[in-house]
Amino acid sequence: MTETPAPTGAFPFADVDEARTRFADAGYLTDDRLATTVYLQSRLDKPVLLEGPAGVGKTQLAASLAEVTGRRLLRLQCYEGQDESKALYEWDYGKQLLYTQILREKIGQLIEDAPDLHEAVERIAKQDSVFFSDRFLAPRPLLEAISSDEPVVLLIDEVDRADEALEAVLLELLSEFQISIPEVGTVVARHLPYVVLTSNNTRDLSAALKRRCLHLFLEYPSAERELEILRSKDTGLPDALAARLVEVVRDLRELELRKAPSISETIDWARTLAVLGVKELNAEVLSATLNVVVKYERDLTKAAAALPRILDPNAEVPDHLHGHGHGHGHGHGHTHSAESGRPSAPSSDDGDVDGREVRRNKDEPGRHDKAYYGKEGGSGGPKRVPSGQGKKSFAAGRARKRPV
Ligand SMILES: Nc1ncnc2c1ncn2[C@@H]1O[C@H](COP(=O)(O)OP(=O)(O)OP(=O)(O)O)[C@@H](O)[C@H]1O
Ligand SMILES: [Mg+2]
Structure with missing residues (x-):
């Protein structure tokens, strides 16, 4: 997609603006914070940790980083119960x-x-x-990233789904960029990879992990940037309708839905409406296509009921469409922050918004010691590794079966 040649020098971007332009050329639109974070990563050799709701471009950032820097993308998809042998080597x-x-x-x-x-x-x-x-030795993504002949981009996706034992392994890797294999010795990185970690916030990550990373919370974009993203995707929807659609989606995000629509869903909706040849955004056509952006039945009912008022705050809405249990008016009278649009915390019967409920349930007080959250200085990595996990030794200086 991009015409820009892969960088030959040590640093891929001369400054923040160049980072922004190169990403835009590759079809990824950054805001100031994101462009600055990526630029700093390339200068400081620090991993980037992106947290935020689904569909705001966390994974895509790593793919675009690989594209603009001409590096190979290695991906470790994290999941619950994942054994470290699947992450390091077997x-x-x-x-x-x-x-x-x-x-x-x-x-x-x-x-x-x-x-x-x-x-x-x-x-x-x-x-x-x-x-x-x-x-x-069968290298898995982490060892592959360390031992690769060429510098790579390492994406550690959805790290919040991994167990804390794997998080501990990552901590060691991210601070030393080396892996000790008891039978073989220590493998030290030939080239430092650009590491991008993403999290959907299903649980809080340790302070130790956050400390090692440039941390950025990716929110839903401003209306302006979301419209720019829509334009860049050539959805086929006329600009005026696209601008209106972005406003509608932003209003839907205010509805405390179980799953708020993300950027990728705005793109899908625009493409759907373009394919249908829609000339005007009215409640009828939006309701008929609402399933493109809203994925739970209860959300559908709630969103369909709110649509008339979102489109026209003065609309007469029949009584039976009121009373769906969310605690404010339907799409009118609420404010949008410049780069936010983030829904407020769910009421108890509202299901989970962006994994917050799951996180709250998992993160009972006392589950970790205080240092885990950084309240007592947070030195070192998580101390507790559940028994039966963390069998291998991955850092230099640990006892090895056969020293080399
Ligand atoms: N800044 C952006 N510029 C261009 N496209 C974007 C941007 N942000 C998101 N997108 C679009 O949204 C899609 C979804 O993004 P992505 O898969 O990276 O989201 P995510 O945050 O990783 O979501 P999840 O948490 O569900 O994995 C991308 O494929 C891309 O088309
Ligand atoms: Mg993702």
Whole structure:
């Protein structure tokens, strides 16, 4: 998409403006804060942590960063119960087995004159390093990013879904940019990757992780920027209608829906209306296509009821359309902050808005010690690693089975 050549020098952007322009060329529109954060990342070699609701461009930022810097994108998608072997590396068991089958005769010769079982085991054990070597290592995204010949962009997506044990592994990686493999030794990064972490806020991340990153909360964009994004996507919707649509979506975001519509849904809605050849945004056509932006049935009812008033604050709305349980008027009389439009906290029967309810439930007081949230200086990483996890050692200086 971009005509800009990949940078050859050490720094990809001369200044913040260049970062903004290069991202725009690649179809990603930043605001000042975002452009500055990306520029600083490239100068300070610090990971960026993006938090915010779904669909505001967190993942896309990493993809666009890879595009504008000409780097390969490596992605670690985090999920609950994820084992660190899926994030760092695994031993290729199948290959090890295949080799032992092929080498069966050779292995037999090694132990044929062993006087007893103990001696035979000793002799086999001496060959460990053959089978636990680079040849049999299957790197997963984190090790791949560290050991890559070329500098890469490493996206650690939805880190809030990972368990704290994996978060602890990440902490070590992000501060040292190296991984210790007990059987092989320490792998130190050849080139520092640009690391982008994203979080949907389903739980609070540790202060230790936040401290290591340039932290940015991505909100819904201002009306102006959202319209610019719409224009850049060539949705086919006439500009005047697109501008109106952005206003409607912003009003819908005020409705305390279970899932507020995001930028990607505004884009989808604009494309839908363009395909339908809509010439005017009225309650009828918007209601008929509301399922493009609102994904829960209760939200649909609430949004459909609010649409007439959103389109015309003086509209007469039949009584039966009132009373859907949200505590303010339908789309009139509320204010938008310049870059916000963020819905307020849900009432108890309103479901989860952007994972807040989940986070609240998970984050019971006392679940972590105080240092976890940084209240007592927060030195070091999370101390607690649930038993059965964190089996491997990943930082330099830890005890290794076989030092190199
Ligand atoms: N600043 C932007 N410029 C251009 N397009 C954008 C921008 N922000 C979001 N988009 C569009 O919105 C889509 C969704 O963005 P993305 O998938 O990055 O959201 P997300 O924040 O990662 O959401 P989730 O939390 O659901 O993963 C992108 O594919 C892109 O088309
Ligand atoms: Mg994402």
